[in-house]
Each structure stands twice: as C-alpha cells, then as structure tokens.
Amino acid sequence: MPEGILCNKIPCKTKEMLNALLSDKSGKQYYNEMNHLQINTEALAATIKKTLKSRMKTWLEICAHCGMCADSCFLYLANNKDPKQVPSYKIQSTLGEIVRRKGDVDNAFMQMCMDTAWSKCTCCNRCGSFCPFGIDMGVMFGYLRGLCFSQGFVPWELKIGSGMHRIFHAQMDVTTEDWVETCEWMAEEYEEDWPGLKIPVDVQNADIMYTVNAREPKHYPEDLAEAAILFHIAGENWTVPSEGWEETSLAMFAGDWEACKIQVNTVYDAMRRLKPKRMVVTECGHAYRATVIEGPYWAGLKDGKTPVPSFHYVEWVAEALRTGKLKIDPSKKIKEPVTYQDSCNYIRNAGLADCAREIMSYIAEDFREMTPCREHNFCCGGGGGFNGLGRYREQRNIGLKIKRDQILATEAKLVIAPCHNCWDAIRDLEEIFKVGIRWSFLKPLLLKMVVVPEHLKPPEE
Amino acid sequence: MYQFVTGPLAWVAFTVFFVGIIVRIVLYIRGLDWQLDRVAYRPHLKYGIKGALRSIFFWLVPFGTQSWRYYKGMTILVFVFHIGLIFTPIFLKGHNIILEERWGFSFPTISERTADLMTIAVIISGFILLLRRIAFPEVRILTTAYDVLIWAIAMAPFITGFVAYHQMGGNYQFWLILHILSGEIMLMAIPFTKLSHFILFFMSRMQLGMDFGIKRGGMKNKGFAW
Ligand code: SF4
Ligand code: SF4
Numbered sequence: 001m002p003e004g005i006l007c008n009k010i011p012c013k014t015k016e017m018l019n020a021l022l023s024d025k026s027g028k029q030y031y032n033e034m035n036h037l038q039i040n041t042e043a044l045a046a047t048i049k050k051t052l053k054s055r056m057k058t059w060l061e062i063c064a065h066c067g068m069c070a071d072s073c074f075l076y077l078a079n080n081k082d083p084k085q086v087p088s089y090k091i092q093s094t095l096g097e098i099v100r101r102k103g104d105v106d107n108a109f110m111q112m113c114m115d116t117a118w119s120k121c122t123c124c125n126r127c128g129s130f131c132p133f134g135i136d137m138g139v140m141f142g143y144l145r146g147l148c149f150s151q152g153f154v155p156w157e158l159k160i161g162s163g164m165h166r167i168f169h170a171q172m173d174v175t176t177e178d179w180v181e182t183c184e185w186m187a188e189e190y191e192e193d194w195p196g197l198k199i200p201v202d203v204q205n206a207d208i209m210y211t212v213n214a215r216e217p218k219h220y221p222e223d224l225a226e227a228a229i230l231f232h233i234a235g236e237n238w239t240v241p242s243e244g245w246e247e248t249s250l251a252m253f254a255g256d257w258e259a260c261k262i263q264v265n266t267v268y269d270a271m272r273r274l275k276p277k278r279m280v281v282t283e284c285g286h287a288y289r290a291t292v293i294e295g296p297y298w299a300g301l302k303d304g305k306t307p308v309p310s311f312h313y314v315e316w317v318a319e320a321l322r323t324g325k326l327k328i329d330p331s332k333k334i335k336e337p338v339t340y341q342d343s344c345n346y347i348r349n350a351g352l353a354d355c356a357r358e359i360m361s362y363i364a365e366d367f368r369e370m371t372p373c374r375e376h377n378f379c380c381g382g383g384g385g386f387n388g389l390g391r392y393r394e395q396r397n398i399g400l401k402i403k404r405d406q407i408l409a410t411e412a413k414l415v416i417a418p419c420h421n422c423w424d425a426i427r428d429l430e431e432i433f434k435v436g437i438r439w440s441f442l443k444p445l446l447l448k449m450v451v452v453p454e455h456l457k458p459p460e461e
Numbered sequence: 462m463y464q465f466v467t468g469p470l471a472w473v474a475f476t477v478f479f480v481g482i483i484v485r486i487v488l489y490i491r492g493l494d495w496q497l498d499r500v501a502y503r504p505h506l507k508y509g510i511k512g513a514l515r516s517i518f519f520w521l522v523p524f525g526t527q528s529w530r531y532y533k534g535m536t537i538l539v540f541v542f543h544i545g546l547i548f549t550p551i552f553l554k555g556h557n558i559i560l561e562e563r564w565g566f567s568f569p570t571i572s573e574r575t576a577d578l579m580t581i582a583v584i585i586s587g588f589i590l591l592l593r594r595i596a597f598p599e600v601r602i603l604t605t606a607y608d609v610l611i612w613a614i615a616m617a618p619f620i621t622g623f624v625a626y627h628q629m630g631g632n633y634q635f636w637l638i639l640h641i642l643s644g645e646i647m648l649m650a651i652p653f654t655k656l657s658h659f660i661l662f663f664m665s666r667m668q669l670g671m672d673f674g675i676k677r678g679g680m681k682n683k684g685f686a687w
Contacts, residue, residue, distance in 0.1 A: 054492025055668050062658040062665065065594075065603035068532055076599075083602035092603070129687065130528040132520055132539070133662055134669030293676060297499035304501030304676055351678015351685070375686050376527055 004033025009152040012163025027156025045103030072130035074402040087127040087137040114153040119392035124344040124379035145255030161250025170214040170246040182217040186225040203239035209276035213284040226443035234325040244270025249290035253385030264295035271307040285345030285419035318355040332449035337412035342377035343419035368410035382425030400429040474645035481652025512674015513667040519687040526687040545583035617643035
C-alpha cells in the first residue's frame with residue numbers, strides 16, 4: 001500500500017478528508033499508514049534541484065563542523081548536551097543526506113527526517129545567530145519540513161492544521177459566521193460596562209484593521225473583547241475584516257507552502273478590500289511571522305511587504321503608551337518582579353525587542369530580564385508547532401527545562417508572554433514542573449492598570 | 462623543478478585561485494532568489510547593504526559578537542589561526558622577493574622574526590583545533606575525514622615552510638619545493654573545497670545580514686545585535 005487513506009502525499013483539501021483525519025484518534029491509523037508510504041524520489045530530487053539555491057547549498061557545503069552552534073540550541077542543552085542534538089549534526093544528517101543522495105532515500109529515512117524536523121528543531125533560528133558563517137539551521141529545517149510535507153511525512157496534527165487553513169482559512173474550524181457572531185457577542189457582552197463599545201466589522205478606510213489568532217474567537221473570546229476595550233479607550237478608529245481575520249499559519253509549521261499562500265492571501269485581500277491605514281495583529285508571534293514577515297514572499301509580493309503597513313500588538317501598545325493614547329495609573333503598575341518572554345518570531349526574527357522594553361518601562365516597577373534575552377533569547381520550548389504534537393510530547397516537555405530555569409533565575413513569579421505559543425509553553429511548564437509562576441498576555445494586565453477617561457465610564461447608577 | 466613550481470605552476474595556481482573565487486562569487490549571487498530565500502534584495506538594497514556590512518563587520522572583530530564572546534577560547538584560536546594563515550604568506554619577505562623578481566611588484570613585508578612567530582602560532586592553534594575535534598563530543602560527531610584533509614591542506618604550507626626555513630629536514634631544496642607545492646595545492650583547493658569559505662564566508666554573512674537587514678527587523682530597528 002504505497003499511499004494511505006489518511007497518510008498520503010495529497011494535502012487535506014475537503015471537509016470529508018478533514019473529518020476522517022480528525023476521527024482517527026491521535027493519528028493511530030495515520031502513523032500506521034505512514035510506515036508503508038513510498039517515496040517519490042524523482043519528485044524529491046526535482047524539488048531540490050529547483051528550490052535548493054546558493055544560500056542553502058553554500059550553508060550545507062561550507063559548514064566547518066566546528067560545533068559553535070551547539071550551545072545555541074536549547075534542545076541540545078535540555079538533552080544533557082547530547083551530540084545528536086547539535087544543530088549542524090541534525091541538519092547534515094537529514095537535509096544534508098537527502099541532498100547528497102539526490103533524493104534517493106527510503107521510508108525509514110524520511111520518518112527520521114520528520115522526527116528530526118519536528119521534534120529536534122522549533123525553527124527558532126537561534127543557531128543562525130551563533131554560527132560564524134551565519135548558517136541558519138532553523139531556515140533549513142523549515143525547508144526540510146516542506147520536503148517532508150510534499151512526500152506525506154508530516155505529523156498528524158499538522159496535516160489537519162494545514163487542511164484547516166485550506167478549508168476554513170483559519171487554523172481551526174471557525175467560519176466567517178462564527179467569527180462575525182463572536183464579534184457581535186463580545187461587543188454586546190461588554191457593552192454594559194463600556195458604553196459605546198463596538199467591534200466594527202468590515203469598515204472601510206479605518207486607521208487599524210485588527211486581526212487575530214483563531215484560538216481567540218474559538219476558545220478565548222474575552223481576548224477579543226479586551227482588544228476591543230483597549231482600542232475603545234485609546235480612541236482608535238478600527239475594524240475587523242469578516243474574512244481574512246486569521247493571521248496564524250499552522251501551514252507554515254507544516255511546510256505546506258501552498259496553504260501558506262492561500263492563508264496569507266485572505267488577509268491581504270482584506271487589506272485591499274478595506275483599505276485600512278495599517279494592520280495590527282494580536283499577541284501572537286508566529287501569526288506575525290507568517291503574515292507579515294514571510295507571507296509577502298509566499299504571495300509573491302516583490303517588495304516583501306504586506307499591502308498595508310503591518311504591526312504586532314506590542315508595537316501598537318508601545319506606541320499607545322508613548323503617545324498617551326493609553327495612560328497607566330502609576331499606583332497600579334506591576335510592583336512584583338516580572339519578566340518578559342521574548343518570542344523568537346517577533347523579537348529575534350522581526351526585531352521588536354525595543355518595543356517590549358518600552359512597554360515594560362510603563363507598566364512594571366521591577367522588570368527583570370531573562371539571561372539571555374532580546375534577540376538572543378531561548379525559544380519558549382514550544383515553538384514551530386512543537387506544543388501541539390502528540391507524537392513528540394515527551395521531547396517537548398524535556399525542552400521546557402531551559403525556559404523554566406531561565407524564568408526561575410529572574411526570581412520573578414509573573415511572566416508576560418505576548419505570544420500564544422510562548423503562553424502555552426509557559427502554562428505547560430508550570431503544569432509539569434510546578435514552580436509557582438503565573439503567566440499572562442498584555443491585554444488583561446493593561447486593562448487592570450489603564451486610566452479610563454471620564455466620558456467612557458459607565459453612567460453611575 | 463624549482464623553476465617549474467615557482468614559474469608555470471605558480472601561474473596556474475594563482476589563475477585557478479583568482480578565477481575560481483570570482484566564479485564562486487558570481488555563482489553565489491546568481492543563485493540568490495528573492496522568493497525562495499524570502500528576502501526582497503533589490504527593492505530594499507540600502508537596508509540590505511547596511512545589514513550586510515554590519516553582519517560582516519561584527520564577525521570580523523574578535524569578541525565582536527555574542528557568539529565570539531560566548532566561546533572565548535575558540536575565538537582566540539580561530540582568529541590567531543586565520544590571521545596567521547592569511548597574512549603571513551602575503552607579507553613574508555621571501556615571498557615578496559620572488560614576487561618582485563617574477564612579476565615585478567611586491568607588498569610591504571614583516572620581519573622574519575614576526576613571520577616565524579606567526580607561523581608557529583598557526584601551527585600550534587591548528588593542532589589545538591584538531592585536538593578539539595577529537596576531544597569534544599559535540600565537535601567529534603560532526604568531524605569527517607574530509608575535514609581532516611582540509612585541515613591538512615591548510616596546515617601543510619606552514620609546516621613545510623617552517624621546516625625549510627629552519628633547515629630542519631636536512632635537504633633544504635626538497636622541503637622548499639614541498640612547501641611551494643603545498644602552498645599551490647592550497648590555493649587551487651580553495652575554489653573547489655570547503656576552503657571556499659575563504660570567500661563564501663563573506664557571501665554567506667552578507668546574505669544573512671541582508672535577510673536581517675531587510676526582512677527580519679532591520680527596517681524597524683537599529684539592526685541585529687550580532
Ligand atoms: S557553527 Fe556553523 S560552521 Fe560551525 S558547525 Fe555549526 S553550522 Fe557548521
Ligand atoms: S533553529 Fe533553534 S531549535 Fe532549531 S536547531 Fe537551531 S537553535 Fe535548535
């Protein structure tokens with residue numbers, strides 16, 4: 001049986017297929033079928049020939065095998081410096097081998113590549129900043145994921161995830177109706193406390209088009225309400241699109257480049273349709289990475305820019321605090337020691353470290369940096385899809401040790417993590433290691449300390 | 462023999478070396494692909510150049526990057542080894558005398574004593590680098606026979622040169638010719654082997670610098686803190 005019913009080279013494009021995948025509990029049948037999947041070696045060789053250009057070719061060729069990338073990788077450190085976790089080794093023994101063998105590899109080898117690409121690398125790109133040649137294993141693992149995906153070797157959850165993007169244009173089964181209803185519901189729910197609160201849908205020429213992570217409407221609708229309230233207090237002229245509101249990309253984690261393009265184009269279409277001055281995305285790292293940093297390239301936008309200027313939530317918050325649109329009540333600043341989780345996706349890979357510091361200077365009295373921090377921070381331990389893959393749960397949990405120790409060393413009990421993946425990873429590490437920390441997005445914290453202008457307060461009873 | 466290795470063969474070696482590295486540069490740049498690399502090189506060239514220069518500069522300075530600062534011992538080894546490897550042959554008196562004789566130009570020179578010390582530094586740091594490959598599990602797992610061959614190609618001109626200069630091996634002429642040959646082998650190996658990092662270091666650093674300078678934050682901040 002070369003191609004399985006669930007595990008095959010065809011991406012999930014229909015609801016029937018999606019339901020079949022979902023009903024295969026924890027991918028049992030899926031992974032069984034994977035054992036029989038055949039490799040299309042010609043296709044693999046052809047893809048490599050077409051897409052492996054001088055940048056990666058050079059990286060693979062000139063790697064001095066010096067080992068200076070070893071300590072940069074949190075997975076190497078967390079696994080007691082297992083030499084098999086050295087970034088260069090991980091990529092040379094997988095992608096490097098595929099290239100050397102010109103795609104002539106077998107099933108067991110591809111499964112090993114899959115396991116390496118998704119359980120030994122979160123594509124945090126930290127190694128790239130440690131290597132004297134600038135060899136970025138994170139970039140190459142992203143590429144390897146694409147090769148694996150094209151041959152059907154992708155973790156079950158991510159086949160589903162990228163299928164969701166293809167079918168629902170969101171990482172979860174949230175339809176346009178669900179989304180718009182959630183917006184209306186949240187506006188109604190909070191209107192009593194916030195007279196005039198609206199979540200304006202599809203308004204043209206707004207100053208800000210706000211976009212989210214599908215988890216918010218699906219599981220944490222209050223997050224959407226909090227965003228609305230903060231925009232309301234700041235007096236922003238904002239809107240959300242009825243379609244193209246989802247910025248995340250499990251397709252990026254899956255290496256499903258076609259789905260990546262489909263997904264970001266929904267957002268870009270919304271930008272073109274609503275013509276906002278700019279776009280702001282919620283507190284999610286990979287959403288920003290996917291839609292703002294990488295997305296324009298998937299979509300073929302030659303200047304590498306989104307159709308309208310795009311900002312991460314921390315950029316908006318920093319600006320709102322700086323310009324006084326949001327004012328913090330000094331007596332309500334965070335007094336206890338607090339630390340900040342620098343997300344790889346918008347800090348190392350998009351350069352927003354200063355925004356985070358600026359925000360902390362307004363809201364915290366005792367801000368403690370982790371070591372290392374900013375561009376050089378370690379991955380939370382759950383990036384690149386790692387959080388959500390049942391097959392690699394154990395490895396993920398081992399990786400969390402590094403973040404745990406970094407946080408403990410700051411002696412802060414509160415961690416601000418304006419990124420869904422980081423937030424989850426830190427929640428899980430508390431659950432596993434019980435170190436007594438709390439974690440939070442920015443929005444709920446800001447709401448507790450922001451000064452509400454008189455005219456926005458509810459009428460006294 | 463001496464005439465041959467310092468005459469026609471030297472011509473061949475230098476030609477292969479120079480043409481080779483030019484070809485590597487051209488191939489590298491032609492192989493860049495804005496969409497596959499996901500870097501809009503052309504539209505934001507100014508940011509790209511700034512990023513590229515920063516990325517090269519900080520890595521050329523000892524302890525100039527967090528990685529160099531993190532691996533202090535390795536940094537000293539790498540810089541001592543490479544500075545000696547590149548500058549000793551260029552500024553060596555003996556070499557420049559031949560240059561002047563054959564091709565009618567020469568570079569400023571360093572004293573023989575300095576050159577001798579630099580050679581010793583290259584040899585010692587070279588051996589420590591080799592020992593490191595054996596001693597550390599994280600480097601051992603990466604090391605291949607090819608790495609050792611490359612190491613030998615780079616070390617040979619220094620070892621033979623040292624032996625010849627100090628007349629240690631008995632037959633001066635033999636060691637001298639071996640020295641010249643090994644130097645020419647190294648030159649010719651550069652474009653075809655991993656030694657191409659001689660030039661591809663700059664290309665690769667430039668590319669990643671442009672990546673960070675254009676796409677990954679360089680247009681919104683002061684530049685990546687290498
Ligand atoms: S630091 Fe760079 S050159 Fe050295 S082993 Fe790692 S990837 Fe290769
Ligand atoms: S990208 Fe991050 S997780 Fe992957 S090998 Fe490099 S340092 Fe390790």
